Amino acid sequence: KAGVTQTPRYLIKTRGQQVTLSCSPISGHRSVSWYQQTPGQGLQFLFEYFSETQRNKGNFPGRFSGRQFSNSRSEMNVSTLELGDSALYLCASSSYRDGYTFGSGTRLTVV
Amino acid sequence: KNEVEQSPQNLTAQEGEFITINCSYSVGISALHWLQQHPGGGIVSLFMLSSGKKKHGRLIATINIQEKHSSLHITASHPRDSAVYICAAKRSQETSGSRLTFGEGTQLTVNP
Numbered sequence: 001k002a003g004v005t006q007t008p009r010y011l012i013k014t015r016g017q018q019v020t021l022s023c024s025p026i027s028g029h030r031s032v033s034w035y036q037q038t039p040g041q042g043l044q045f046l047f048e049y050f051s052e053t054q055r056n057k058g059n060f061p062g063r064f065s066g067r068q069f070s071n072s073r074s075e076m077n078v079s080t081l082e083l084g085d086s087a088l089y090l091c092a093s094s095s096y097r098d099g100y101t102f103g104s105g106t107r108l109t110v111v
Numbered sequence: 112k113n114e115v116e117q118s119p120q121n122l123t124a125q126e127g128e129f130i131t132i133n134c135s136y137s138v139g140i141s142a143l144h145w146l147q148q149h150p151g152g153g154i155v156s157l158f159m160l161s162s163g164k165k166k167h168g169r170l171i172a173t174i175n176i177q178e179k180h181s182s183l184h185i186t187a188s189h190p191r192d193s194a195v196y197i198c199a200a201k202r203s204q205e206t207s208g209s210r211l212t213f214g215e216g217t218q219l220t221v222n223p
Binding site: 033035037042043044045048056058088090092099100101102103104105107 | 152197214
C-alpha cells in the first residue's frame, strides 16, 4: 500500500511569511502526528490529530497550528516565520496494529 | 536530563562487526520504538517493543522494562547500515495518542 506522502519536499520562505505543509497518511490510518527536526534540538513532537481532532500538542508557540480533514489528510501551518523555524518537518501516520510510518519530510528554509 | 538518552552518539565500525546501540528512559512507557534515518531525512520504523525481544533479519531489539533500558543490535554489519538510529518512547500515562519522545540519535558509520 502507498506510504505517507508529504508535500512539498523543499520550501524556501522569507521571514514573516506563512507556510502550509501537507501530509497524506496511509489508507486506514486515522492518526497523524507532526514533528520538527533541527540540528540543535533533534526531533520534537508538534501535535497529533485523530479523526479531525487535535489529541496531543507539544511545546511550540501558537504560530504552529494544524488540522485534519475527514479523509485523514493533515496540514500544518506556521505563521510569521522566523529563521529558527528552518527545519525538517516530518509527519507520521499510525495505527495500533501497524505502528508508525513516517513520510520523507518537508525541508523548510527561512531566509 | 533528557527523558530518553542514547549511547553512543557516534559509532564507527568495520564491516562484519557486531554493533550495539543503547537507549535508557526515565519515564513509564507503553512502547519503545527504534527508528532509522538515512541522509536526506526519511525515517523508517524498525521495531516497536513493549516487552522482550524482536528480530528482523540482522537486526535485534531488546527491552528490559524493569531497568528502563533497550538495545538495538546489528549483526554482521554492512556499509548500507550506515545511518542515524533513534529510539523513541511513547509514555504510558497517555492512554491514547501518538506522542513520541526521542533520543538524540546515534550516528553509525560502517566502513568496508
